[in-house]
Amino acid sequence: MKRLVFFVAILASVLAIAVLTDLRALMTALLSLSAGTALSLLIVLLANEILKGLRWAFYLRAAHLDIRVIDGLTSYLAAQAATAIPGGSVLSARLVEEHARGRVRMRQAAPGLIVQMFGDLLAVSVLATAAILLTEQRPVQLLIPALAAVITTVLIAVFRSERPAEWLLRAMSQRRITRRLVPTEEDFRIHLKRMLRSGVLTGGTVFSVGTTLLSVTVVCILVNALTVRGVVFAEGLYVHSFSMLAHLFVPTPGGIGASDASLAGMLNYIGIGLGRATFIALTYRSVGVLFRTAIGMVTLLALYPSVLVEVRRGEQPAPARSSPALIGLGSAGLATASELPAPAGESLVTGGED
DSSP states (O other), rough: OOOHHEEEEEEHHHHHHHHHOOHHHHHHHTTTTTTHHHHHHHHHHHHHHHHHHHHHHHHHTTTTOOOOOHHHHHHHHHHHGGTTSSTHHHHHHHHHHHHHHSSSHHHHHHHHHHHHHHHHHHHHHHHHHHHHHHOOOOGGGGGHHHHHHHHHHHHHHHHHHHHHHHHHHHHHTTTTTHHTTTTHHHHHHHHHHHTHHHHHHHHHHHHHHHHHHHHHHHHHHHHHOOOOOOOOHHHHHHHHHHHHHHHHOOOOGGGHHHHHHHHHHHHHHHHOHHHHHHHHHHOOOOOHHHHHHHHHHHHHHOOHHHSSSSSOOOOOOOOOOOOGGGGOOOOOOTOOOEEEOSTTOOOOEEEOOO
């Protein structure tokens, strides 16, 4: 039954790709690219996913979890198989358990998804500020990344504070239904605090700056290949950073709607026609989703077959429980996420997304 749920999730991801991807526009765009441009695009996309995987491994190691960097990288890459469905990023935390043999639980890895969101916001705020200055935009636009940085700083302070955690634990301990989850919540918070240290946030933000710059490179490749006008890198940085701010502040599944409309609007703002800008925005999203899903499926089938089919093992890890602190974190892909099926013997528990 557990693996049936997992297969349904993967099937939902495939169906989501079919619905969310404009295959006709994608094929038209890809066929118009030269061989050299297409190869450059694939190399940058692969480099971006590897860097994101290293960022995930960095957060896991920063929380003092017993996992190798290569295992953190592959757990991220395999999780991209579910990139097209809301909450699919939680799979990366679940797959960490496959390497730990019971030494690491999903609740200990999941805080990395929250801290990753903070790093993305800080990185995009810095890059948006730089882009505004480089492209000589109106100074009033600096208020947008400044507001994003302030909101992120406040959220970090709230998550670091002991008072909200103490109130939550006290409320949970007073009810019989939630009392048994108190140790799980405490474990989650311990690892979250480790990841929220200044040094970890700084390192994670540097990783996010790198992944954002690679994403900007993808945008520039597509715009320069599909338009006569083209863009310079500073313009691509301006366009992409503002579309990312829209995506992070309006957390729609996969960025559909907010991110696409913002990217098309920003391209139109700098002089790309609206029709062509919309075409590029849809192509950018489609290429990204298909590439991440493909690399995720390959990694999942090659390195994590026990998640899909039952494999006899000598020792199985103890059942994991989800953390209530995951509730409501939709922008990190945790709003309605389920603790995905583990190897035989584990229980299915529901928990609380560049």
